[in-house]
Amino acid sequence: MGFRLMRKGMLCLLVSLVGAMSVPMTASADTLWAIGDSTAVGWDGHKIVTAPYPLVAADKLHVTAHNEYSVSGAMISGHSTYQRDFSATTQLISKDKAFKKANLVLIGLGINDYLHSDNALPVVIGTLQNNVRQLKALAPKAKFYALMPQGTWEDGDTLNTIRLGGYSYLQEKQALLLAYQQLGVKPINARVVNNFNYHKELGDHTTHPTQTAYYKIGEAVAKQIAGDGYTAKTYTGWRDKRYYIADKLANGLQTTVAGYRYFDDGVALRSRWLKRNGKTYYLAKNGAPAQGNILIDHKVYAISTTSNGSNQLTNTFASRGLVKDAYVMVKDATGRKVGWRWIKAGRPYTGKKTVNYKVYTYKNGIRQAATAGLPIK
Known part of the structure; x- marks a missing residue:
């Protein structure tokens, strides 16, 4: 920040304060x-x-x-x-x-x-x-x-x-x-x-x-x-990439116009696991608590609401752990659908499975064909 003296005793030096100044911990509409x-x-x-x-x-x-x-x-x-x-x-x-x-x-x-x-x-x-x-x-x-x-x-x-x-x-x-x-x-x-x-x-x-x-x-x-x-x-x-609630930096699991987000001093936590009140959550890339069968670090986790469908913040979107042995729709960490996959112990299954009296082959979780050679629709 440069300045030069204009004249002796002048009301200060030629210095301008550049950029809008804002209070870091609060943000008002005014x-x-x-x-x-x-x-x-x-x-x-x-x-x-x-x-x-x-x-x-x-x-x-x-x-x-x-x-x-x-x-x-x-x-x-x-x-x-x-x-x-x-x-x-x-x-x-x-x-x-x-x-x-x-x-x-x-x-x-x-x-x-x-x-x-x-x-x-x-x-x-x-x-x-x-x-x-x-x-x-x-x-x-x-x-x-x-x-x-x-x-x-x-x-x-x-x-x-x-x-x-x-x-x-x-x-x-x-x-x-x-x-x-x-x-x-x-x-x-x-x-x-x-x-x-x-x-x-x-x-x-x-x-x-x-x-x-x-x-x-x-x-x-x-x-x-x-x-x-x-x-x-x-x-x-939102203001300057931080979220405020009634002028204060948001903390914890909060409801926003985009849905649930978990905040730490106004910053939305993303792409990470979170434990809260005995529940385990995964926060997607956009900051939203993930739902569904989510592929995270090469493993598929079953993440859903509680059995009674409760929408309480303390219970929403709790992780149930790895998908054990099932044919499920898999999403990536952003929530985008990857496709139907057979998952076993959390990983895409490669091998054979009997489904409805037919034997199918799976490669990286993707169903290939029945043993009889008929195409799978």
Whole structure:
């Protein structure tokens, strides 16, 4: 992950977090999309932390996080010589078909405009309004939230310092607050970093939080979104090759839309024997418990339901052992029919058998012809 320093004191390095981030042990039907700067990426002044605040918030809310549109150095309005602005991000998002299904959108921009943009405050606010309206049109069912800029301590207490754009941090924050309220975007104040603890909570002691502080910010974001009445819809189904039931990784024998499957932390076990509650099962190549006379490792096993036809999970598809001496329809481990075979002691029989007063010859379980030479139909 490469980066280069844009300018001294810049709100982080040019690092983008690539790829959708998701919570490993849970998967919700709902998604949270973050659009932010280096604090959303998780830069602590020295490195990118493991859990930036969007991922922490998503975990607490039990939703899947999308943080790929958070970019270090991001601004709302950009700079005359540094165009990493909200409009460019919105254009990228407009091409992402998944965004239209977003449930939560969290905007975390503004501090870089105050620190480094030469655009006046009306330009910043106008750009914000245009882009939020576009995003709302792209994801009409989403709830929009905005994490208010926490401030910066580059020169100690700088709340009233006028910078390049001709406005102070407090003036920007008040203008952002009013704009968000008019746009129907609910502002969130994390209130984690302040004049008394910034040296401890900020990794570079000026702008970028530590991992501990990011965790607190994420918790605060989740708490305020939950307090707004939001509850994630539970998710059941496949995601990233794992199966979830009500947001949790599936374990044990479970019913899916494809039938029974046996899971270990969401992974369907396949092509293997399994013992459970005194019963023995064989899980086919597709993960389904096998039924019938199954050819496994050159032996044919009789696998069926219990004698009373019970469909209880603890009894279904128990193995009865090797086929002893019978003419049966054999399937392979995938469930595909191999054909009728005479099986003895689990193996295809080669030799002669008397059936209905006729002597037949079998080769690898396949019936050849009667002794009288008549063809077998």
